[in-house]
Amino acid sequence: MSAGAVSLDTSFVLRILVSQPLPLFRRALRFLEEQRAAGVSVHINDLVLAETYFALQSFYQISKADALAMLANFALHSGVTMTPVASAVLALPHLASAKPGFVDRLIHGTSHASGHTLVTFEKAATKRPGTLVLAAQ
Numbered sequence: 001m002s003a004g005a006v007s008l009d010t011s012f013v014l015r016i017l018v019s020q021p022l023p024l025f026r027r028a029l030r031f032l033e034e035q036r037a038a039g040v041s042v043h044i045n046d047l048v049l050a051e052t053y054f055a056l057q058s059f060y061q062i063s064k065a066d067a068l069a070m071l072a073n074f075a076l077h078s079g080v081t082m083t084p085v086a087s088a089v090l091a092l093p094h095l096a097s098a099k100p101g102f103v104d105r106l107i108h109g110t111s112h113a114s115g116h117t118l119v120t121f122e123k124a125a126t127k128r129p130g131t132l133v134l135a136a137q
Contacts, residue, residue, distance in 0.1 A: 012028055013074070014060075032078065042078075046086050053071060075090050100124045104124070104125065121136070
């Protein structure tokens with residue numbers, strides 16, 4: 001593979017984060033190292049981050065706080081790029097207890113970055129700029 005760009009999917013990111021199964025973790029790690037050495041840009045999109053976050057909690061029984069810490073650590077130390085929105089959200093303090101939460105903040109951030117108004121029924125979103133919270137009538 002020549003220098004360019006690749007995107008990682010959820011199964012790949014999970015192997016890196018949980019180191020299981022060991023042969024797939026080793027293969028994923030080797031792949032990342034090969035791509036960095038070749039000058040290839042490695043990216044994770046917001047949908048993969050959200051799916052990984054939920055898989056860590058539901059399948060691997062990892063707490064919300066630990067799942068977010070794992071994703072933030074991966075973002076900082078893996079050499080993988082993420083959207084500016086995801087990077088900013090993962091850098092927030094106390095994200096595990098924040099309202100709105102991680103995935104809602106990704107959704108809002110993407111909408112805001114696109115210049116859109118986000119329309120929702122989620123009352124916690126009233127704190128976010130560029131959001132219209134509809135009331136039930």
